[in-house]
Amino acid sequence: MRLGATLADLSPGPPTAIAERAKRLAGAGFESLWTPQIxxxxxxxxxxxxxxxxxxxxxxxxxxxxxxxxxxxxxxxxLAHRVRSLMSVCGDRLTLGVSPGSTDLDYALLDRDFAARFRTFRENLPRLRALLGNDRPPLLLGSWGANVERAAQEFDGWLASAHRRTPDQIITACAGFRAAGGGRAIVCAVPVPESGDLGPTAEVLRRYADAGFDDAVVLIGPDGPDPTRVRALLPR
Known part of the structure; x- marks a missing residue:
C-alpha cells in the first residue's frame, strides 16, 4: 500500500507555506499529496x-x-477549464477526486442548493467528462453508501474519507467495492495524533493494507509529529 499525505492544514491558524510543506512531505518519502475543497x-x-x-x-x-x-x-x-489548467502544470501526475459534497456550509456560502447536490452531480459529471476529453486525469469518486458500487463501475477508483467513518466501516465498504469490480481504492484523511504513541496509527494503516486498499493518505496537523516518523509507520 502506498502512503500519501494531506497537503493542506485542515485546522484554524495562519496559512501554511504550501511549497515548503510539499517539499518536506515529498522529502520524507510520501508518494502522493492531496488537498480537499473547503x-x-x-x-x-x-x-x-x-x-x-x-x-x-x-x-x-x-x-x-x-x-x-x-x-x-x-x-x-x-471546472473543466481549471482542471486542464492544472494539468498544464503537473501533467499526468494529477488525479482528480470528485464528489457531490457533504457539508452544507460550503453550499450556503455560495448560495447553492445542498439538497439537490446529488442530482446536480449526476447532471454535471457527463459534461465535465466530455469537456476534459480522453486525455483527462483519472477520476475517483469520493462518496459513501450505494455510491461505493458506482465508484467501482463508473469511475477509475474510490476515495473513502476516514474523517466521518470508523476503520471497521471503511474496511467493510472496501470489500463491497472490490466485489463490484472496483479499481483503485484510497482511504483519505487518516488522522495522526499530534503527540504520543503512533502505534495505533500504524495498526490502522496495517488494517487498511490488509483490507486491500491501494493507498492511505494521512492527515498530519501543524503541531503533529515529524513526517519522517509517520512515513516510517508503513515500510515500502
Missing part, C-alpha cells in the same frame, strides 16, 4: 487548484490529487 467552514483552506499547482512545481515525481472537488459548486465548463 470553503465555508470557519477557517481558511487554500483553493485546491492553486495548492496543487504550487505543490507540483515544488516537487518531482509525486502524485498530486484532489480529495475532493465538489462538482455541484462549479459550472462544468469552468
Amino acid at each position: 470553503i465555508g467552514r470557519g477557517f481558511f483552506v487554500p483553493d485546491p487548484f492553486v495548492t496543487l499547482a504550487v505543490a507540483a512545481t515544488a516537487t518531482e515525481d509525486v502524485e498530486v490529487g484532489t480529495a475532493t472537488v465538489q462538482v455541484p459548486l462549479h459550472h462544468p465548463a469552468e
Whole structure:
C-alpha cells in the first residue's frame, strides 16, 4: 500500500507555506499529496487548484490529487477549464477526486442548493467528462453508501474519507467495492495524533493494507509529529 499525505492544514491558524510543506512531505518519502475543497467552514483552506499547482512545481515525481472537488459548486465548463489548467502544470501526475459534497456550509456560502447536490452531480459529471476529453486525469469518486458500487463501475477508483467513518466501516465498504469490480481504492484523511504513541496509527494503516486498499493518505496537523516518523509507520 502506498502512503500519501494531506497537503493542506485542515485546522484554524495562519496559512501554511504550501511549497515548503510539499517539499518536506515529498522529502520524507510520501508518494502522493492531496488537498480537499473547503470553503465555508470557519477557517481558511487554500483553493485546491492553486495548492496543487504550487505543490507540483515544488516537487518531482509525486502524485498530486484532489480529495475532493465538489462538482455541484462549479459550472462544468469552468471546472473543466481549471482542471486542464492544472494539468498544464503537473501533467499526468494529477488525479482528480470528485464528489457531490457533504457539508452544507460550503453550499450556503455560495448560495447553492445542498439538497439537490446529488442530482446536480449526476447532471454535471457527463459534461465535465466530455469537456476534459480522453486525455483527462483519472477520476475517483469520493462518496459513501450505494455510491461505493458506482465508484467501482463508473469511475477509475474510490476515495473513502476516514474523517466521518470508523476503520471497521471503511474496511467493510472496501470489500463491497472490490466485489463490484472496483479499481483503485484510497482511504483519505487518516488522522495522526499530534503527540504520543503512533502505534495505533500504524495498526490502522496495517488494517487498511490488509483490507486491500491501494493507498492511505494521512492527515498530519501543524503541531503533529515529524513526517519522517509517520512515513516510517508503513515500510515500502
